[in-house]
Amino acid sequence: MKKKIAVVTGGAGFLGSHLCDRLLADGCKVIAVDNLLTGSLRNVAHLKKNKDFDFLKKNISKPFSIAGKVDYILDFASPASPVDYLKYAIETLEVGSYGVHNCLELAKQKKARFLVASTSEIYGDPLEHPQKETYWGHVNTIGPRSVYDEAKRFGEAITMAYHRYHKVNTSIVRIFNTYGPRMQVKDGRVVPNFIDQALHNKPLTIYGDGKQTRSFCFYSDLIDGIVRLLYSGIHDPINIGNPKEFTMLEFAGLVLKLSGATSKIVYHPLPVDDPKQRQPDITLAKKHLKWEPKIRLEEGLKETLEWFKARRI
Numbered sequence: 001m002k003k004k005i006a007v008v009t010g011g012a013g014f015l016g017s018h019l020c021d022r023l024l025a026d027g028c029k030v031i032a033v034d035n036l037l038t039g040s041l042r043n044v045a046h047l048k049k050n051k052d053f054d055f056l057k058k059n060i061s062k063p064f065s066i067a068g069k070v071d072y073i074l075d076f077a078s079p080a081s082p083v084d085y086l087k088y089a090i091e092t093l094e095v096g097s098y099g100v101h102n103c104l105e106l107a108k109q110k111k112a113r114f115l116v117a118s119t120s121e122i123y124g125d126p127l128e129h130p131q132k133e134t135y136w137g138h139v140n141t142i143g144p145r146s147v148y149d150e151a152k153r154f155g156e157a158i159t160m161a162y163h164r165y166h167k168v169n170t171s172i173v174r175i176f177n178t179y180g181p182r183m184q185v186k187d188g189r190v191v192p193n194f195i196d197q198a199l200h201n202k203p204l205t206i207y208g209d210g211k212q213t214r215s216f217c218f219y220s221d222l223i224d225g226i227v228r229l230l231y232s233g234i235h236d237p238i239n240i241g242n243p244k245e246f247t248m249l250e251f252a253g254l255v256l257k258l259s260g261a262t263s264k265i266v267y268h269p270l271p272v273d274d275p276k277q278r279q280p281d282i283t284l285a286k287k288h289l290k291w292e293p294k295i296r297l298e299e300g301l302k303e304t305l306e307w308f309k310a311r312r313i
């Protein structure tokens with residue numbers, strides 16, 4: 001049988017590169033596309049000699065083409081940490097709008113199954129808890145985070161429009177906080193920040209009072225949910241995340257316990273529009289994809305700590 005061909009945009013990023021690994025393991029040929037704004041070639045260096053893997057340095061916010069047959073397009077290109085998307089505000093808006101549009105055009109032309117990486121951020125600072133896919137969200141359209149949140153909301157809108165008007169075979173995954181090896185140490189998110197601080201015995205920086213919550217999913221669980229969605233025929237958005245919720249204070253305590261660090265905790269101001277709580281309702285993923293996360297935070301965090309330790313300068 002001929003191998004399926006998958007294009008992964010953002011293929012040199014944290015999640016994109018793990019997706020490349022998984023699709024190759026599933027027997028696909030993979031073309032990773034990335035402009036390396038926040039991605040890194042280090043994440044795909046181990047694939048360089050794989051004859052089923054190809055890397056193209058391209059900015060998908062400009063129209064682009066791929067030669068030959070394409071079966072799957074997975075659009076994972078975007079700065080994803082609050083620090084990165086605030087720094088690259090316009091690029092984030094561009095890749096979430098023009099970028100998704102260009103990928104959809106490619107999917108239409110190739111008759112490929114399209115999957116776009118959406119986010120729990122489309123729920124904003126949610127007034128419904130946990131968040132079901134039916135919740136329309138609570139986003140400040142002009143706040144600093146809107147460059148990411150509104151771009152992702154637009155990405156969902158144009159994806160559904162291509163499905164409705166052009167009959168493109170689309171799918172939308174709403175990704176909740178995910179962590180694991182290949183996160184950038186300096187991307188500013190809470191997981192790499194706390195781990196890096198603990199490994200250097202520096203104070204752990206809690207923003208606000210630390211009572212805000214997040215639900216952390218290990219990357220391997222997330223990737224499994226995503227490929228199940230890819231191989232399904234589902235078009236409506238699906239939440240993929242780990243429903244176990246922690247306050248940032250609890251999370252800091254766990255990082256200290258697992259790392260053995262003696263770091264203090266220091267408090268910094270809460271960033272503007274920082275969501276107070278976040279927890280996915282995964283009823284749909286359980287029902288339609290037979291998916292639920294398997295890795296407990298303690299287990300995934302141990303593996304992530306080891307990875308950060310091994311790469312420490």
Ligand code: UDP
Pocket residue numbers: 081082177188189190191193194205206207208212214248270271274275
């Ligand atoms: N946060 C924190 N200390 C840090 C980095 C982040 O307390 O050093 C908080 C942040 O304000 C937010 C939560 O941790 O409430 C998760 O932040 P992250 O940037 O990881 O992702 P978000 O869920 O906000 O996109």
